[in-house]
Amino acid sequence: MLKKTLAMNGLIAILRGLRPEEALAIGKVLYDAGFRTLEVPLNSPEPYTSIRILRDSLPEDCLIGAGTVLSPEQVQQVKAAGGQLIVMPHSDPKVLRAAKAAGLYLAPGVATPTEAFAALAEGADVLKLFPAEQMGPAVVKAWLAVLPAGTHLIPVGGINADNMGAFLQAGVSGFGLGSGLFKPGMTAADVAEKAKGYMQAWHAAR
Template sequence: MKAWLHPLPLVAILRGLQPDEAVDIGGALAAAGFRILEVPLNSPDPCTSIRRLVDALGDGYLVGAGTVLDPARVKDVADAGGRLIVMPHADTAVIRAAKQAGLYCVPGVATPTEAFAALAAGADALKLFPAEQSSPAVLKAWRAVLPKDLAVLPVGGIAPDNMAPWLAAGAAGFGIGSSLYAPGRPAADVAARARDFAEAWQHLHADSQGTRA
């Protein structure tokens, strides 16, 4: 996942996206620098939206599905051109199905036990979910035992003004949902929010690099 998470490691979670708005919303996110987009499968006709995003954005973007609960749905996502499977949980059957299909997989984990089970099943990165029930201190403790090059992405309640403590604790990026996109939100509004997130990340990343230097 490293190549996809650089230079902007923010995942757009487009829950509720309608196929007819997929191209406009995808374009707004791409213009702000977002390269990873997921359409949760509890959205209206999600595979059509995935296909339209893939066709509009091309190979330079990683598009896939979130809220994948059933291993059988992995094929549906792959058939739509999706290359990413994201889950709210750490079901190893879904992880293995994703890897067998040649897709990236980012399962949700809330404990170290889930984290290591997901990694053993082939997870490419981990989604710390929900971030609201965890804390940067918890992530810092996890980082002491997880592989050093593993990307952990907090998801849930992330805003431009609360990313700093997570980054300091070892977050590699974030998944961003309703604070970025919500059903019916105009593309121009999504574009402005996406720019705010992208600028906040770039400033924080530059500051962290300066601190390390």
């Protein structure tokens, strides 16, 4: 489902700092804007509650996951909350194996080809290229020349309307969008406006 969801829309909403009481409203405006993958980082307030609210309130074609997952124990808590996707800032094999054993989709963070190959060997579904602002489209193009055909790279960090096109031309499958899309204190209307802008940029770049 993850790759199908990315094919529908490659923009992933990273909702760091999301509070349970605003999860329903924020999730709805993002879904209505066209987002089909939402991630609640675990260093947010009561993240498992927000994950459960999003999963219970949004249609099945919207994938709900957790970010900043750092331990096998957190993987189990994400699954118990209804999460379907594990997103990591790193590639700890223990966490990768726990996610695959739990039957969850997996997007580990990688910053070198060595990490990328190791993560794929552990069953990663997509690779989170992080931090993307330190690499750029030239790195993506070089990586995809040697990684297995069909590897999905998702840059995260510093993504905006101005650099989406260059990354897409290099071969990425989508983008993770953080504080440029949502940050604590923003209203649902604020997020809707940001989401609209990113969605327009996504379609224009493609």
